[in-house]
Amino acid sequence: MKIADTLDVDSTFQHLRSQALASMRDHLDGTRPIVMVGTATCGKAAGALEVLQAIREELAKDQPDARVVEVGCMGHCYAEPLVIINKPGNPPMAYGYVTPEIARRLVRDYVIGDDPSLEFTLGALEENDLIPSIYDLPRFAYEQNIVLKNCGHIDPENIDHYIASGGYEALARALRMQPQEIVEEIKLSGLRGRGGAGYPTWQKWRVCRDSKGRPKYVICNADEGDPGAFMDRAILESDPHSVIEGMIVAAYAVGARYGYIYVRAEYPLAVHRIEIALRQARRRGLLGKNILGSGFDIDIRLFQGSGAFVCGEETALIASLEGRQGLPRHRPPFPAVHGLNGKPTLINNVKTLAYVPRIITNGASWFSSIGTEKSKGTAVFALAGKVVNAGLTEVPMGTTLRQIVFDVGGGIPNGKQFKAVQIGGPSGGCLPQSALDLPIDFDSLREVGAMMGSGGMVVLDEDDCMVEVARYFLEFTQRESCGKCTMCRLGTKQMLEMLKDFTIGQGSMEDLDKLYEMAEDIKEGSLCGLGRTAPNPVLTTLRYFRDEYEAHIKERHCPALMCHDLIAYYVLPHKCERSCDACVGACTVEAISPDRKGIKVIDQEKCVKCNLCLLACPPQYNAIIKLSPPELVPAAKKVK
């Protein structure tokens, strides 16, 4: 490869940068207010578009000089829709849970007026003397944003925002390096693949670089499919250029001529924003022939997957990209040697690629100073489930589960008891209370039977039945198994049948052993990563919550009172108020009627266990409870 003309690349980039800064001057000169609305998928789902509309209408009335900018996701998904108002002379202010009405008030009172409306604010985004800063919240003691740094702070549909905030500087720098120097830099940084398995990134790069075939390809794996995981989506929606820049650097390092971003079609907004980003990058000469005057050619295209979970597996993804059915194949040969169209192909996860520009800009030693000994940098988690602050969080590797769940996530809502964390999606495992103080990194998680996976983290509380959780995840993997290999296709089905039996009080202790053996068989005998990790939720729940399984089998008892067939609703006679008819009215199947004394009785034959009576019973009585096993319900007295 031709070594880039240093001067040429530098001057071309400086020109690009000054252009971007010039066009950004409107925003940066600090003379007019800027209103930023988070319109990533999480924001939109919470009503951000209505909020945006309201702000635009309200501004149109009075002060057209204010700027409205759509930005991505800051990670505080629990507080969406989120609005940031940056007014000259004041620190930028973040407002959460904004409705169109609140938005109109904010425009009137703060953008036009001078009242920062502290009752709606989450805090200021800068330290200041007047208003409490958002960074005083406990979560910020742990969070460290590297790949999420721009998210929610720049307009993802405007490349100038990205360039003005330091974007593509890493590319300009990389193009002045020798490709092998870049691989070396990535090696020194200790970056490991964020797709889940934590394979050292530099090794893939080196193998691909050393492989003979031409042309080479680089693929960004954005087929994020784990239930409850949305980190990649947020990055692509909020900061697509960081991924594209990472891809170009990777392409240069391995000598790839073409790139593909494989993104699932279920992410329409990400698709839209990537398309815009690719178009803008091409127009700026960052893609195409002779990028930045370096003599290096790279084109990147977007490819929409069709929703098969297994296509996140790299060989299946490549098959799908080639227009074939997305079935994994045996490795080796690895894609770095024999990938797309049989050519050497570098395939990395969204986050892995997004780290690359930061590492090039800040240096390998900066990156490797973060994290644990073997897992460098930060980890991005999508916090979901029974946790107060659901959303994205980026913390250094080695942060404990407790810190993430309780300090960043704000703990369990409604005063319930923490039970477990399901980490790593369907390939991961359920970790109990005793693992809360485990510093999380790739290797520690594997030791306890889970895995980093793509970073989904579902918090479970006392109301969650672990057998049911295992069944849920297995049903997912069973459904998403491609069907190619026997172990995964038939084994997961058998496991699922056993788990289903447990949740309805059937099955025996022998089955429990069979389940365990089958899980081990599948783990060792499957063709691809999907099958090899599919038993993890079962194995970890068996390991940490075996008592729950045994309760289901031996006593037909669901400790979490969750498994439909193992519970019954019962009105505690001594608590029933008698004259209240709330439960009777709520019941949709007329299963509740008063006895002679007016105490409500549930006809178990009719009851469909819809839970409406329990919700309807006024809290001051709390007369309706769930019993497990259902046989605990006292036999109804015969009514004469």
Next chain:
Amino acid sequence: MEAITITLNGREVSGYPGMTILELARESGVEIPTLCHDPHLAPIGACRICLVEDERSGKLAASCVTPLEPGMVINTESPKVVERRKAIIKLILASHPDSCMVCDKGNQCELRKIASDMGVGLVGFQKIPQLATIEEVNPFIERDLSKCILCAKCIRADHDLVVQGAIDYIDRGFASKPATLNDMPLENSECTFCGTCVAICPTGALMEKKRAYSGTSPVKVSTICPFCGCGCSINLEVKDNQIVRARPGAESAVNRGTLCVKGSYGYDFVHSAERLTSPLAKVNGDFEAIPWEQALALVASELGRLRRTYGPGSLAVLGSSKCTNEENYLLQRFARSVLGTNNIDNGSRLYSAASIIGLGAAVGFPGTTNHLDALEQSEVIMVIGANLTSSAPIVGYAVKRAVRSRGAKLILVDPQRTELASFSHLWLRPRVGTDMALINGMARVIVTESLLDEEFVAGKTDNFEALSKVLEEYTPDYVEGITSVTSEEVSRAARLFAEANVASIVYGTGITQHITGTDSVMALANLAMLTGDIGLRGGIFALQKDCNGQGACDMGALPNLLPGYQCVEDAQSINKFADRWGTDLPSDAGLSAIEMIEHVREGKVKGMYIVGENPALSFPNSTVVKEALASLDFLVVQDMFLTDTAKLANVVLPAASFAEKEGTFTNFEGRVQRVRKAIEPFGDSLPDSEIVLRLANSMGYPMPYSSLQQVMDEIRELVPLYQGIGYRDSETKDIYRAELDKDPLSKRRLFKGQFPSGFGRFHPVQYESPGETPSNGYNFTLLTGSILHHSGTGSKSSRSPRLSEFSPEAYVEIGESDANQVGINQGDKVKVISPLGEVIAAARFTDTLPEGVIFMPNSFPSTPVNQLFDIVLDPQAKTPALKTCAVKLERT
């Protein structure tokens, strides 16, 4: 390449890099069970049965896909491995129906075999069978996907071997299964019912459709398919003297585990109720069954009488391109030494004489110049005048594989959009009958642009100057004027062909069945010799329509050539045979097939002996041919069925089918392959060889052979091409003991690139209009050809219950706009009229034909298309033009 040494079950063994553990294990005699592995298919590691343990790490790996690594310590039977394997078998059995006892797959079921080998009885899992509707509407394949174990062999065979694309995975997880597009029934899909998937299926999921349970057949006989000239090896499974199924011979280098629908299902003509069971004699216009002795005596006396009365020249013999080499050899000896005439020809006259003559003159070899593997390894393949996927399916598979798997570029030359068009890199669509101008045009581009292999042309060919002189005229513009193929396309095709390192040419009846057939073949030979693509690499592949068209010619069932293409007019040759046979032989060239008919009409030929041919249908102008045959003093026909020709005979002799006799067929490559007897002859029928020998006896000139082995020995002695093809195995007790050498083809190849005469000769040939263009109100050009489900005149295929059920009658393919002009709707009965006759068939709309061109299949006895053709011969090959003629259409 450095060997890799691993420890396998405690023993050190070595393999080569890239070899899988399974391959090395099998080579070392270590058996590892497999379900999804097949030597013809790329491994996918799906079934997981072949797991082995690497004792260094304790990790399990699927041995079929795991390459050797130095230092591996592999245990194929460790407790963990056995436990996992059992788990897999149990998993499969748990989702499998409990119908083993009544499953037609019987003891051939690989799942059942592995389960019993491993001692898996009780499953111990929940039974979750996936019930499926048994699909059995089509006459060939029964699909019961409840027995599918998703080894994907059928899918891979479909994609990687026959390259059809009829089936693929559908759905995911537990619900996934092999299915056609949108899960339609097979008959509504791209499926050709080639049966390859049925043969490769390890369980009873894909089975031959059968009316009754036949169980496991104890006898398997490896023989050669009796249909086209590809020469596929088939295994006939026999029970109670009935063939119960046919499977592709796995070892064959020709078909490599594949077959076509005819090979897989067409054998059932053997058991047709229409088979002749005893000799017949015509008495007062009706046939009467007579004993063999009486029939032979009658034939002997009549032939003898005619010879005595009118001389040997009054007799003519038509041998068969469907009979074995031994039979054709005996028949030509019978004609020459017993009857004393060279009036002997065979059915391949109708389609391959142009190749014999054209290639014989240019290259020195009468036929295909390389083997099928070489075709598949070509970088550029030119297919011209051949609808491969119908007429030579196995060659079609090879071409499609070359394109799909090896990235070969296909130049397709055909006015009709055949199935190969979608595989072509360049599809040239010349006007019907103008191929030769196109070939010359390509040759000119190669010469003028200096794309020729100068070293080859200078060192190994002669007459180049004469060629280049003739080619001058064929400028791209001139060629465009004749062919309507644009000059750019002609140039592109020429450059593509010439610039490839290895290029091959495949041609069929679209070249040979024109009156300029021989010239066209020579033009193709010119092209191959200009680029040096003949000899060591690439080659010319001349297709054959019949199972032994090549062999019948090799055996000298030809009027001017003795066995091994030795000229009858050459004193040395004729003396060699005369000495060997101890008799005088006629030394003037005899009559070719069509000439025989002409001589019958002129009253010069009085008696004919027709073996396994059906000229009443296969010759042009059937009306005249039938009149002529009926006018003979004496006609004896030897056949399996009472064909249209046999109906005209005085005596009909019942012949045994291919499955009822021993011998050899020579396929289009020149590969000599064994035909083996699977069942006893039907009724009183006899193998053709036996009949000829008995007849010679009856005529008082016994031929001194006590076995077919002796016949083959003599062939090897007298026919140079067949020297060294076999060896005697005195240990076995077979009637026919010659086993064939591993590479019987070498004799036919341009060994080490040398032409037999030292030089290949360029033959400058001029394009002439085929003279079959529409005129005088005959405004359509009729193209005829074979179709996938039938062959020849349909004598065999139309009597195959399954083939004829699926493809019962002829049709006329016509473009919709052409049809609109004549007012024809889809399905209308259409009268196709030529100056000589008319046939009626249903119209079928197609978008594959150029305007003004219609297509009809020529293999339906009930719709004798050949009667539309006048008798016009290629002056050199004496092959009648049977490819195209001018017709008009009428709605009936």
